[in-house]
Amino acid sequence: MRTYSIGQVAGRSGLAVSALRYYDELGLLGEVPRRAGARQFPGTIFRRLALIRAAREAGFTLAEIKELLDQRPADNVRQQWEALAARKLPELDALIDRLSRLRENVANCLACGCLSLTNCVMLQSHQGA
Amino acid sequence: MRTYSIGQVAGRSGLAVSALRYYDELGLLGEVPRRAGARQFPGTIFRRLALIRAAREAGFTLAEIKELLDQRPADNVRQQWEALAARKLPELDALIDRLSRLRENVANCLACGCLSLTNCVMLQSHQGA
DNA sequence: GTCGATCCTCAAGTGCGCTTGAGGGCAACC
DNA sequence: GGTTGCCCTCAAGCGCACTTGAGGATCGAC
Numbered sequence: 001m002r003t004y005s006i007g008q009v010a011g012r013s014g015l016a017v018s019a020l021r022y023y024d025e026l027g028l029l030g031e032v033p034r035r036a037g038a039r040q041f042p043g044t045i046f047r048r049l050a051l052i053r054a055a056r057e058a059g060f061t062l063a064e065i066k067e068l069l070d071q072r073p074a075d076n077v078r079q080q081w082e083a084l085a086a087r088k089l090p091e092l093d094a095l096i097d098r099l100s101r102l103r104e105n106v107a108n109c110l111a112c113g114c115l116s117l118t119n120c121v122m123l124q125s126h127q128g129a
Numbered sequence: 130m131r132t133y134s135i136g137q138v139a140g141r142s143g144l145a146v147s148a149l150r151y152y153d154e155l156g157l158l159g160e161v162p163r164r165a166g167a168r169q170f171p172g173t174i175f176r177r178l179a180l181i182r183a184a185r186e187a188g189f190t191l192a193e194i195k196e197l198l199d200q201r202p203a204d205n206v207r208q209q210w211e212a213l214a215a216r217k218l219p220e221l222d223a224l225i226d227r228l229s230r231l232r233e234n235v236a237n238c239l240a241c242g243c244l245s246l247t248n249c250v251m252l253q254s255h256q257g258a
Numbered sequence: 259g260t261c262g263a264t265c266c267t268c269a270a271g272t273g274c275g276c277t278t279g280a281g282g283g284c285a286a287c288c
Numbered sequence: 289g290g291t292t293g294c295c296c297t298c299a300a301g302c303g304c305a306c307t308t309g310a311g312g313a314t315c316g317a318c
Contacts (some may be wrong), residue, residue, distance in 0.1 A: 061275095092232045103221045163266095266314090268310090271305080272306085
């Protein structure tokens with residue numbers, strides 16, 4: 001079974017060597033065998049890293065991802081994932097909504113020159129109590 | 130002309146006292162008069178803070194906001210703002226797009242139980258070279 | 259005149275996800 | 289056997305936007 005050095009994994013995955021070591025330190029990469037001290041990653045590392053990246057981009061923290069990955073396959077991985085995803089979906093939705101509104105406001109301000117400070121949407125909608 | 134203590138400004142604006150002092154330190158609040166050492170904010174501070182908040186939420190850094198606010202009113206504030214907004218709009222759009230796609234993927238994964246690891250969109254679209 | 263609330267400064271700490279640097283090792287190639 | 293290249297650990301640093309803590313001043317009320 002072919003294995004990969006940390007440099008090779010970095011090259012293929014696009015992650016920095018330091019990031020991989022950091023993930024390993026956090027325990028995100030599972031058991032990583034060593035030969036003469038050097039890490040020897042199995043081919044399955046790429047799928048794992050892809051999952052980590054996808055989860056990161058979806059807004060999960062590394063701690064949450066670890067929590068997820070720590071489940072043994074036999075355990076309730078799926079339930080865990082569903083729980084995390086279900087928790088994150090509304091957050092994602094809210095974020096997208098908020099950003100969309102802001103985008104509108106920024107565009108409006110571009111049009112109105114809101115720093116003239118008279119009737120800008122952004123200013124009005126955020127006025128303190 | 131009524132003035133406000135830092136605590137009052139914090140209360141009204143929802144910002145922490147420490148954050149206000151931090152903004153002041155960065156020069157975001159302009160000239161703030163003092164009496165016996167204590168800051169005495171004019172009523173206009175709330176509008177200014179609202180602008181700062183709006184800009185922050187739109188993704189501007191405090192440094193960018195300072196750059197913007199440092200322009201004297203007579204200067205090209207409007208040009209500056211337009212430049213910043215124009216620079217930020219595409220970033221906002223890209224971010225919104227990315228998040229929307231992720232939202233879809235997370236929703237799909239929720240449906241497919243992607244951690245069974247066979248044919249998940251998220252995994253496939255992020256597979257390394 | 260002293261208590262408590264509020265204010266001040268300055269330095270250091272926090273959280274997250276890494277990166278950087280110092281100091282060192284092993285393995286292969288020439 | 290020396291050089292190159294990749295690997296290692298451990299500790300510290302970074303960026304951003306703050307927060308926290310130590311140590312101290314000032315004010316009004318009682």
